[in-house]
Amino acid sequence: MKLNEEVIRVGQLASGWEEAVKQCGQLLIENGNVEARYVHAMVDNVHTLGAYIVIAPGVALPHARPEDGVLQQGISVSVLQEPVSFFSDKEAIVFIGLAAQDKVMHLHLLKAVAEVIGDSEKLAHLKKARTVREVQQLFDKESG
Amino acid sequence: MKILAVCGMGFGSSMMLKMTVELVLKELNQVADVETADFSTAASLPADLIVTNAEFAKQLDDGSKPVIAIDNIADSQEVKEKLIGFIG
Numbered sequence: 001m002k003l004n005e006e007v008i009r010v011g012q013l014a015s016g017w018e019e020a021v022k023q024c025g026q027l028l029i030e031n032g033n034v035e036a037r038y039v040h041a042m043v044d045n046v047h048t049l050g051a052y053i054v055i056a057p058g059v060a061l062p063h064a065r066p067e068d069g070v071l072q073q074g075i076s077v078s079v080l081q082e083p084v085s086f087f088s089d090k091e092a093i094v095f096i097g098l099a100a101q102d103k104v105m106h107l108h109l110l111k112a113v114a115e116v117i118g119d120s121e122k123l124a125h126l127k128k129a130r131t132v133r134e135v136q137q138l139f140d141k142e143s144g
Numbered sequence: 145m146k147i148l149a150v151c152g153m154g155f156g157s158s159m160m161l162k163m164t165v166e167l168v169l170k171e172l173n174q175v176a177d178v179e180t181a182d183f184s185t186a187a188s189l190p191a192d193l194i195v196t197n198a199e200f201a202k203q204l205d206d207g208s209k210p211v212i213a214i215d216n217i218a219d220s221q222e223v224k225e226k227l228i229g230f231i232g
Binding site: 045048049050051052053054055056057061063064065098100103106107110111113114115117118120123 | 151152153155156157159160163164183197199200215216217218219220
């Protein structure tokens with residue numbers, strides 16, 4: 001999957017998970033994927049349901065429901081400078097913001113994400129990524 | 145056999161977990177129904193097996209059916225190792 005550079009940030013600092021979620025949500029807002037209220041819903045979901053958005057060691061997938069303000073489906077990727085912790089023992093350094101329009105249409109997005117985080121070498125590389133280009137290359141299957 | 149993949153809202157990480165479980169079933173040459181559910185309705189749905197994350201696993205494990213906790217929901221190797229005792 002080709003990701004444009006506007007939806008990728010590397011090396012940002014975040015004071016905690018909430019700021020990290022807002023940062024990757026902000027990328028979705030700026031790219032026209034979601035309304036501002038969607039990002040509030042992303043944060044609220046973690047408060048309500050817990051740190052389940054940590055889908056792999058070090059990787060969080062913040063998202064909310066389509067009706068919370070999705071305009072166009074897509075993902076954003078933020079690789080922080082340092083990991084931030086969630087309530088208990090969980091932490092994440094990679095935040096992948098997901099904007100899904102319905103249950104079926106976003107499957108290719110999830111598949112593209114799964115191909116990176118399900119591959120231990122790619123995942124290790126993603127966590128250490130220091131340039132936008134590195135992140136783009138990891139998600140772009142063609143370039144491996 | 146019916147496997148329930150559970151996450152907070154039933155369409156984000158549970159969908160990804162469903163894809164991984166289906167991949168593993170295919171590799172193992174096994175057939176099962178894999179459905180997604182959100183955490184609040186999962187306990188009331190019929191299933192032979194629940195796959196989810198560690199937090200939800202603790203809360204869903206009431207002894208009525210096996211519950212498997214997955215650390216990396218996209219890692220087919222981990223999912224395979226944990227599923228293998230329950231299928232086939």
